[in-house]
Amino acid sequence: MEKDLSALDSALDSMGVDGFLIDAASSDSDQLYLSGFDAPDAFTTLYADGVHLLVSSLEYGRAKKESDAETVTRTAEYNFHEKVSEYGWKEAEMRILAEFLADRGVESVAVPERFPVGTADGLRDVGVSVSPEETDVITEIRATKTDEEIEHVRVAQKANEASMQAAEDLLSSATVEDGILYHDGEVLTSERVKEEIEVTLLRHGAALDETIVACGVDAADPHNRGSGPLKADEAIIIDIFPRDKASKYHADMTRTFVKGDPSDEMRARYNLTHEAFDAALEAVEPGATGTEVHDAVCDVYENAGYETLRSDSNTETGFIHSTGHGIGLDVHELPKVSPAGGELKPGHVITIEPGLYDPEVGGVRIEDLVVVTEDGYENLTDYPIEFVLD
Known part of the structure; x- marks a missing residue:
């Protein structure tokens, strides 16, 4: 399905951020729309010069076949288990997410107004700028x-x-x-x-x-x-x-x-x-x-x-x-x-x-x-x- 995301590009430009980030399961309709991927557990979608997914190994194969993403990356590619051993589960997730963003040149993101506060704080702790979006731009595009x-x-x-x-x-x-x-x-x-x-x-x-x-x-x-x-x-x-x-x-x-x-x-x-x-x-x-x-x-x-x-x-x-x-x-x-x-x-x-x-x-x-x-x-x-x- 061909989507016109030009309004999202304009919104990111006006906010002066590098990308748009969603951390949710596909029960969140904006997540399902942007990613084109249906999964029961939360995963990460980044919009920055295209759509990029960060998913678990469990969902990797299906995401590559079914999603609308230009790239699909597994958390395992960032040494997930080693990071968990060193930093604990939550900090490991944030460090992996920060590396995922950095690999795509993203240092600042806009997020939905109801973005998980734990993820937002965790990203800020590892140096990523997180700002709530000024309008419900994906919801407006979906209309x-x-x-x-x-x-x-x-x-x-x-x-x-x-x-x-x-x-x-x-x-x-x-x-x-x-x-x-x-x-x-x-x-x-x-x-x-x-x-x-x-x-x-x-x-x-x-x-x-x-x-x-x-x-x-x-x-x-x-x-x-x-x-x-x-x-x-x-x-x-x-x-x-x-x-x-x-x-x-x-x-x-x-x-x-x-x-x-x-x-x-x-x-x-x-x-x-x-x-x-x-x-x-x-x-x-x-x-x-x-x-x-x-x-x-x-x-x-x-x-x-x-x-x-x-x-x-x-x-x-x-x-x-x-x-x-x-x-x-x-x-x-x-x-x-x-x-x-x-x-x-x-x-x-x-x-x-x-x-x-x-x-x-x-x-x-x-x-x-x-x-x-x-x-x-x-x-x-x-x-x-x-x-x-x-």
């Missing part, structure tokens, strides 16, 4: 996706849609007894629907740690994961945000369903949220800001008499979150589609997810995943938006 990255998100979204269909099928085939949903003679619970979602995702090469299947009052809290029996005539929010196991890229989608007959107020809230959703999409184009897209949603809700965080920053009901967020290696990343949202650019992959919430009524949310293009946007979501299930 603009290549065609290959967009395809990774698209694949993750296909798995997402399969799992949403499995969840919807469970709700559609459920029967109702005393206001409770049943499936195959057993109470249909949030946990049972989540299980179906997770199993379906695995069959499509994706996975997640948690998802949202929230009914009734639970659905009035946007991040309530939901639990217990699902009820007829009440809104059920299903929000699925899986990660493709091969590429590590995420998708995200939300639908709100009712099995039965929703109240007139709930229907009105759903229809209004669909209107807000359409208004947000209409506002998405290169050069627009995330703020402008968010404002389009707030306008719809406020004109209908509902509170938003724009009209009342302390409101606990109404539209109580941002319109969306970037998605990629992290499920929440830049750009922001919020009051603080900056300019949208081609290659930005964002969610659009307006919603209304009130514990006395329930919650509704609709969410699609789109990529900003040169002349507007492409919706990466191919799943129907419907409310009431037969």
Whole structure:
């Protein structure tokens, strides 16, 4: 995957440092992006006239084959065990790292704001200048996706849609007894629907740690994961945000369903949220800001008499979150589609997810995943938006 790291070069020049250093496992998305290497234990990536890795002997062979690095070096090449015997484990690691940097002409490095303090202090003790970066430059670079990255998100979204269909099928085939949903003679619970979602995702090469299947009052809290029996005539929010196991890229989608007959107020809230959703999409184009897209949603809700965080920053009901967020290696990343949202650019992959919430009524949310293009946007979501299930 061809990455444009010119912004990183500019940032290092402005800071007057020789390189950029990351000390983390690939669970850190900036590490995975810059190194192109997936490893469960921490390793070192240096950016200085190219990408250079310092890894253990265990990971050396795989790093040479799989990473994006120009060079891959083993700690053993710096007499690791002899240094451990002489200096102890931690100081040995720092001396090896300092030699690794010196071999590449690096005496000063910028590091992420959350860089390990022990590594920073250890490097300073052996004469390397360490400065926290002034901007989250890798995170900002990651916001603009290549065609290959967009395809990774698209694949993750296909798995997402399969799992949403499995969840919807469970709700559609459920029967109702005393206001409770049943499936195959057993109470249909949030946990049972989540299980179906997770199993379906695995069959499509994706996975997640948690998802949202929230009914009734639970659905009035946007991040309530939901639990217990699902009820007829009440809104059920299903929000699925899986990660493709091969590429590590995420998708995200939300639908709100009712099995039965929703109240007139709930229907009105759903229809209004669909209107807000359409208004947000209409506002998405290169050069627009995330703020402008968010404002389009707030306008719809406020004109209908509902509170938003724009009209009342302390409101606990109404539209109580941002319109969306970037998605990629992290499920929440830049750009922001919020009051603080900056300019949208081609290659930005964002969610659009307006919603209304009130514990006395329930919650509704609709969410699609789109990529900003040169002349507007492409919706990466191919799943129907419907409310009431037969």
